[in-house]
Amino acid sequence: MAEPKNTSSVRLTQIKDFLTMNKTATTIPWDPDCTKFPVRKELPYIPGAPDQAAWCWGEHDGIGRLNLLTPSRVAAAGREIRSGEIVPVNLPLTTPETPAFGREPFQHSIKVLAENAAYDDLYSLNTQSGTQWDGFRHFAHLSSGSFYNNTKGSDIVGPTANHKCSIHHWAEHGIAGRGVLLDYRGYAHKKGINYDPYDYYPISFEELYQCGKDQGIDIHPASQGGDIHIGDILFIRSGWVEQYHLKTPEERSAMALRPHVLGKDDGQRYAGVSQEERVLDWLHDCYFAAVAGDAPAFEAWPTHEDYYLHEYILALWGMPLGEMLDLERLAKTCREKNRWTFFFTAAPANVPGGVSSHVNGTAVF
Incomplete structure (x- = not known):
């Protein structure tokens, strides 16, 4: 207490x-x-x-x-639906073909129940291999060994494993609210800012602020005079999905199979949100209901600080974290409408004891 x-x-x-x-x-x-x-x-x-x-x-x-995401906030978010366009944000389960960080690729087969009459699907899926929600059991506050709300490793696996902070709690509550997109990749193209989404590139708070300003959004919370409402769901497009589709299958595989070690020397390297005090204050103080990006790690990877944003977002604050969402069509739609807010809903997997989930997310304009 x-x-x-x-x-x-x-x-x-x-x-x-x-x-x-x-x-x-x-x-x-x-x-x-x-x-x-x-x-x-x-x-x-x-x-x-x-x-x-x-x-x-x-x-x-x-x-x-x-x-x-209270009933009153969800009802208010529903007013974002004006024209009715539906924009899914999920990559195919087969994308990427070779997942990063040593994860298993998606496998799909068909089970024949009755020839020419009935069939089933069989899936083998690491929920972290593609478009994903990082659940609260995914990443701990490292120095204390605590996951969100004092969940421990022994709550997740082993003889005392239980359902504390399991992904099924999210499924039972549901996710629906107002989405806000910051199209940093589009802003960077416009301003001549060149970087490789497949390499370490930290996107600072100042850059995100200028990106928002270019879109006509003040990214400060409403309590500080900005346009972010309590319970908003944040999306940041860094360009990883765009770059993925520009590479050959051989190039994608080679990048995904770069050696993975903890620390600054990690061969897995991606553009993402910077680890800095202003970013920490902003992500916390806006009271986003969830945050998500199109890159494999959301934050710039590997961190060059002595902490990860994952520790704060997941373990300390209990904020759902989405990665590898397909924000290409969403950014195009927002740009065409000059509207960067929309209604968003997602359906996490109802798996008691589960760690994470495919996003199953949809934006509606």
Whole structure:
């Protein structure tokens, strides 16, 4: 349980809320319908949790920031549907043909139930091999060995394995809300910024801010005068999928099979979001319900800092993290409409004990 604020501080917040018509999250578990939440530097201390952990939705919570997708926010996001175009964001399960990081490729076969009468599919799928949601069991806060909400490795595998923070909790809640796309790759082409999505390239907060500005979006949270709403779902296009389709199958395979080791010398190298304080503040303080990109790692890989964004996004904050989404058609549609927000829905796999899931995501305009 978190340390309570002193009585005078809580009373002052209540008075401010009355005057501003806000509802501030002051006690744990937080009420998802609050209109104001603590910024990263003001997170409450939680005994037994790592520093900067936002395990604030209750001891048994398994959905983290998805709590922000309340009925009122989903209903408001529904107003983004105006013309009705549907834009899926899923790569084929067969893409990439050779997955990175030593993962197994998708395998599909047909089971004959009755010749010329009935057939079944048989799948063999590593959920991290293509378009994916990284679940809360996927990546820990490394120094403490804790996954989100104090989940441990022994909760995931072994004789005491259970369903704590399993992906099925996401499936039972559902994912639907307002999506926001930052087309950094399109912005880079426009501005003559050249980089290889298959190499380490950190996209800074300042670059993302300028990208948003070019699109007509202030990427700061609404509480700071920006255009990001609590519960928005963020998408960042870095250009990996675009580059994937420009390579030959042999080139793709060679890049995917680059040696993988922990640390800066990792042969697996990709463009992505920079590891920096301004990015951490921004990703946290906007209170995105989820974030996603088109690259294999979302963050610039390998990290050149002593931490990974995965640690913060997944383990400390409980924010679903999507990777290798196909944002090509989405970016084209947004550009044609000069609209960078849309309704988004996804259906994670309902697998009790599961780690991650195919995204099964769709944008609707």
